[in-house]
Amino acid sequence: GAVVSQHPSRVICKSGTSVKIECRSLDFQATTMFWYRQFPKQSLMLMATSNEGSKATYEQGVEKDKFLINHASLTLSTLTVTSAHPEDSSFYICSASSEVETQYFGPGTRLLVL
Amino acid sequence: QKEVEQNSGPLSVPEGAIASLNCTYSDRGSQSFFWYRQYSGKSPELIMFIYSNGDKEDGRFTAQLNKASQYVSLLIRDSQPSDSATYLCAVLISSGSARQLTFGSGTQLTVLP
Numbered sequence: 436g437a438v439v440s441q442h443p444s445r446v447i448c449k450s451g452t453s454v455k456i457e458c459r460s461l462d463f464q465a466t467t468m469f470w471y472r473q474f475p476k477q478s479l480m481l482m483a484t485s486n487e488g489s490k491a492t493y494e495q496g497v498e499k500d501k502f503l504i505n506h507a508s509l510t511l512s513t514l515t516v517t518s519a520h521p522e523d524s525s526f527y528i529c530s531a532s533s534e535v536e537t538q539y540f541g542p543g544t545r546l547l548v549l
Numbered sequence: 550q551k552e553v554e555q556n557s558g559p560l561s562v563p564e565g566a567i568a569s570l571n572c573t574y575s576d577r578g579s580q581s582f583f584w585y586r587q588y589s590g591k592s593p594e595l596i597m598f599i600y601s602n603g604d605k606e607d608g609r610f611t612a613q614l615n616k617a618s619q620y621v622s623l624l625i626r627d628s629q630p631s632d633s634a635t636y637l638c639a640v641l642i643s644s645g646s647a648r649q650l651t652f653g654s655g656t657q658l659t660v661l662p
Contacts, residue, residue, distance in 0.1 A: 469650070478637065478654040479593070528592045536581050536598075536641055538650055543592040 438462050439531050441541035448519055449549055455515045456544045458529030464509035465531035469538060470502075473526045485512055519548045552576060553640050555653035563661050568625040570656050572638030575619070581641035582614055582621045587655065588634045596636075597623070628660040 438461040448454050458468055467486050471479040483499075485491040485506035493499045503515040512531075516523055524547050530538040554573050562568045570584075581600055585593035599605045599612040599621065611624040621640075625632055635655040642651045 479652045481649060481651075484649060526592075536650075537583070537595065538639075539595065540585075540592045 437537075437539040439465075439529065439539050439541040441529055441544050443544060444542060445545045445547075447547045447549065450520050451518055453515055453517045454519055454546060455513055456527055456529075456546075458512045458514070458531065458541050460510045460531040460539075463531075463533050465512075465533060466509065467532050468506055468512040469530045469532075470504060470512075470514050471528045471530065473528060473543075479528065482514075516546065519546070521548045524548045552642060552651045553638055553653040555636075555638050555656045557654055558657040559659055560656055561659045561661055562628050564628060564630060566628050566660075568628045568632065568658055568660070570623040570625075570636050570638075570658065571620060572622065572640075572653055573620045574638075574640045574642075576640065576642045577616075577619060579640045579642055582612070583639040583641075583650070584610075584612060584621075584623045585637040585639060585652075586632075586634045587637055593637055625658075628658075630660045630662050633659045 440459045442457045470482045473479050481494050482497045483491045483493045483504050485504050487506050487509050491504035506512040526543050528543040530540045532538045552575050583598045584596045586596050587593040597612045599614045605612045609626045613622045635657045637655045638653040639650045
């Protein structure tokens with residue numbers, strides 16, 4: 436149980452374009468979803484927390500207008516990187532949790548902005 | 550002081566030995582503690598969680614929690630080369646009305662055949 440999927444697993448885009456990443460909880464209802472970013476050889480950095488049906492809470496230093504998060508249902512959250520630039524290239528990972536505190540991670544999306 | 554601290558390693562142990570990974574945290578009110586394993590290029594996968602002082606065993610893995618000393622550790626018995634990965638300690642920390650999982654920087658473990 437507790438399977439979380441992400442799509443796409445890998446994306447390459449041109450600078451200035453927008454990229455949408457989907458995160459789905461497949462076998463449980465996720466009241467809360469989290470979005471993390473991980474640069475090479477660094478630890479996970481929380482970008483934002485989203486609860487179904489409400490606005491996401493962004494961590495300090497994360498631009499909410501650049502990283503749009505939508506948590507429309509208990510099984511789906513999306514992260515849209517708007518006007519992506521090379522410095523946005525990273526490994527984006529979502530996680531999901533239900534009422535209990537354990538977070539289950541998706542497989543991650545590797546973004547490369549040229 | 551970082552909220553969750555881990556020795557970055559790398560830690561090398563021979564196959565069959567016990568690997569000991571340590572983590573300390575600063576928020577004395579933390580109640581929930583997690584160990585994740587992350588293989589290179591992959592996302593973290595949950596190994597264990599622990600809420601109560603003492604030991605919690607699951608197969609070859611044992612998590613140990615000491616809230617008075619604010620540390621949590623992970624022991625891996627009979628280490629295998631497939632255990633080579635980065636191990637992330639995570640602590641649920643309260644920040645105002647919110648609670649969020651805060652990760653340590655991870656300890657890189659290499660099990661030598």
